[in-house]
Amino acid sequence: MQLNKPFATVTPTLDGDVLAVLASADVTFTISQVQRILGTASGEGIRKVLNRLSAQGVVLHDEVGRTHTYRLNTEHLAAQPIMALSRLNSTFLHRLEQHLTEWEGSLRYAAVFGSAATGRMRLDSDIDVFLVRATDSEDDGWDQRVTELARLVTAWTGNDGRIIEYTEDELRAAVAAGEPLLDDVSKQGLTVAGTRAWFTAQLRPTRRS
The missing domain is CATH 1.10.10.10 (Winged helix-like DNA-binding domain superfamily/Winged helix DNA-binding domain)
Structure with a gap:
């Protein structure tokens, strides 16, 4: 869809x-x-x-x-x-937010980005979801949760769910390396877990440099 x-x-x-x-x-x-x-x-x-x-x-x-x-x-x-x-768009985002609340302390931040966030979807577009896993997370079921999230996105919309995941340490390394995907998430992303202020704060070292 x-x-x-x-x-x-x-x-x-x-x-x-x-x-x-x-x-x-x-x-x-x-x-x-x-x-x-x-x-x-x-x-x-x-x-x-x-x-x-x-x-x-x-x-x-x-x-x-x-x-x-x-x-x-x-x-x-x-x-x-x-x-x-x-209201299907807002219903999708709300359902995603509700699902991610079940991830408790293992998830630091999540956002939908790409064409699903910018309103430029084609029928065959993926739905891109960006995740940051907490450094101190001991969630042994994380990989299973990510797989289930991709399945649910597809079940809800008919589009492939494309999950991009980072640990907090990997995020810091990506910021230092100037990873362009992070700018896309920052500028276009629709936050569905955590706070945008937290994510923006993680990008400041790159912008100061």
Whole structure:
């Protein structure tokens, strides 16, 4: 799946893109506003989709002068499933955070980075997860946890989970060596365990140099 295009999991049509826009905020939209947000769809195509969704009652249509406005009907029976689909990205991150809380003291920091964090996923993109293992960890099941994490990411999304792991000592060595991946995590990463402040502090020796 593409976390940045959640409705594509159930429909590859323009309907999903339009619903994603309407579900993004509890406000009214004009056809031109929807078109600007989507960027690639035609106004006529958007109009047909909105008329079809209005006929189903999923979208509320109003006319003010010559301006036609549309909004998601939040009282519709389908509204909650639509909203849930629109939140797949945040649902994935929350589920990941909840799972990683079970790792207790063995995990110092974790973040999702790469295309899953920047909103540029393709259908075949990996989901990259960066982990830092605590130096004093005595978790004999660490390797099994990492394997299970990769399996869960794939089960939740259909995408391969790519786990990049460091111990704290390895992280310090990578910082000293100027490992470019760490800059990617710092600039784009979405923290799902530990604190961003801790991770940023580990990078300061490289930046001072």
